[in-house]
Amino acid sequence: MPSPAPLPARPHDRRGTVRGMRIIATGLLLVMAAVYLAARLLEHRHSGWGYLRAFAEAAMVGGLADWFAVTALFRHPLGLPIPHTAIIPRNKDRIGDSLAAFLRSNFLVPQIVARRMGRIDLAAGLGRLLARPPLEGRKRSGKLVAALLEGAADERLANMVKSAAVRQIGAVEIGPLLGQLLDAAIAEQRHRPVIDGAIDWIGRTLDANQGMFRKMISERAGSILRWTGLDETVATKVLEGLFKMLADVADDPHHPLRDKAEEGLARLAWRLQHDPEMQARVARFRDSALENPALGAWLDGLWESARGALLNAVHDPDEVMAGRLGEALRNFGDTLQRDESLRRSINRFARRAVASIAVNYGDAIVSLVSETVRRWDTGTVTSRLENAVGRDLQYIRVNGTLVGGLVGLAIHAFDVLA
Numbered sequence: 001m002p003s004p005a006p007l008p009a010r011p012h013d014r015r016g017t018v019r020g021m022r023i024i025a026t027g028l029l030l031v032m033a034a035v036y037l038a039a040r041l042l043e044h045r046h047s048g049w050g051y052l053r054a055f056a057e058a059a060m061v062g063g064l065a066d067w068f069a070v071t072a073l074f075r076h077p078l079g080l081p082i083p084h085t086a087i088i089p090r091n092k093d094r095i096g097d098s099l100a101a102f103l104r105s106n107f108l109v110p111q112i113v114a115r116r117m118g119r120i121d122l123a124a125g126l127g128r129l130l131a132r133p134p135l136e137g138r139k140r141s142g143k144l145v146a147a148l149l150e151g152a153a154d155e156r157l158a159n160m161v162k163s164a165a166v167r168q169i170g171a172v173e174i175g176p177l178l179g180q181l182l183d184a185a186i187a188e189q190r191h192r193p194v195i196d197g198a199i200d201w202i203g204r205t206l207d208a209n210q211g212m213f214r215k216m217i218s219e220r221a222g223s224i225l226r227w228t229g230l231d232e233t234v235a236t237k238v239l240e241g242l243f244k245m246l247a248d249v250a251d252d253p254h255h256p257l258r259d260k261a262e263e264g265l266a267r268l269a270w271r272l273q274h275d276p277e278m279q280a281r282v283a284r285f286r287d288s289a290l291e292n293p294a295l296g297a298w299l300d301g302l303w304e305s306a307r308g309a310l311l312n313a314v315h316d317p318d319e320v321m322a323g324r325l326g327e328a329l330r331n332f333g334d335t336l337q338r339d340e341s342l343r344r345s346i347n348r349f350a351r352r353a354v355a356s357i358a359v360n361y362g363d364a365i366v367s368l369v370s371e372t373v374r375r376w377d378t379g380t381v382t383s384r385l386e387n388a389v390g391r392d393l394q395y396i397r398v399n400g401t402l403v404g405g406l407v408g409l410a411i412h413a414f415d416v417l418a
Contacts, residue, residue: 021394028401029063032056049417054412055405062404066397073393074382088385089378096373100366108362110355117351121345123336128335165299166290174286175279179272186266194248195261203246214328362395 039053072085104348214235249255271278
């Protein structure tokens with residue numbers, strides 16, 4: 001079983017590594033200085049010391065030149081305000097703008113995002129993770145998700161999530177979708193419990209409101225029927241007939257009234273899919289519902305509930321994966337790995353969602369990067385960049401010292417042997 005990938009170095013680990021490499025590079029420069037002094041004192045004893053002196057002399061020049069170049073990137077060498085030094089602190093704002101422009105032109109272009117997302121089978125990876133989540137992966141993922149969710153209490157983020165949800169719902173052609181769902185339900189006989197429930201509800205409503213129905217029948221009966229008291233008898237017969245009819249419809253799966261109800265549902269499903277007038281009516285209802293403040297409050301509550309539930313889950317991933325939710329997630333993971341059509345749909349949705357984020361929020365992300373770098377003080381910028389690339393820069397100093405020494409040795413040998 002392959003070992004897990006090493007974690008990225010933490011900031012304080014990187015600082016320690018940079019400091020260690022700086023000590024090595026400076027120590028090598030001091031060693032070359034010591035070798036140069038020794039060789040200079042002993043050069044008259046043997047010609048070989050001349051070669052060593054030339055190597056050490058050129059190594060000091062190369063090491064000092066690279067020390068100056070590396071230091072000039074981040075600060076003034078020896079604190080002297082030499083022109084064209086402290087390059088990064090002086091150009092902090094321009095670096096932030098360039099980084100933001102680079103992100104915008106290379107990562108936040110919808111076509112590029114969609115093309116790169118098209119190469120990733122996100123659904124298959126998600127399926128493998130859900131079906132057999134590694135213990136360390138669960139803990140690490142849980143900490144990451146918890147950090148993201150705990151930082152997601154900002155009202156602007158909640159509004160962003162709500163706006164995105166409203167926009168996605170508003171873009172859905174809900175009429176054809178409802179029609180397809182209704183068609184599928186009828187084909188799989190899943191509409192019958194709905195009809196049974198409607199029959200039961202009508203029966204209970206009649207039974208609970210018998211007095212009101214009797215009064216309505218009495219008011220509509222003629223004065224002769226009321227004078228003779230037959231209005232009560234008529235009301236009783238009507239109610240008994242209605243109760244008997246409902247009982248017959250409930251007991252007989254092939255009752256004509258059931259057939260009529262199914263015909264009505266099938267006709268509704270067809271109209272939802274093919275009748276522009278019906279689709280427009282449903283779309284108007286959808287738009288009206290989206291403009292209702294109650295929906296906004298419901299989405300706010302849904303976001304907070306989902307965030308709270310996820311926080312509780314990620315703080316104890318082992319307990320979650322051991323329960324019913326864990327079993328459901330594992331089953332879903334297995335289904336994702338087997339069902340190519342489902343994977344294709346999820347990948348297509350993810351591709352469109354990420355491309356939509358690039359379109360709608362690309363400029364905001366770019367502005368956030370640029371403004372964040374602008375707000376950093378020069379010490380923060382210098383520290384973060386130096387921690388990120390400082391180790392390689394110290395290697396440049398080491399290489400400059402050694403390469404300079406070899407060049408000096410070659411020149412000295414050519415001078416002696418020519």
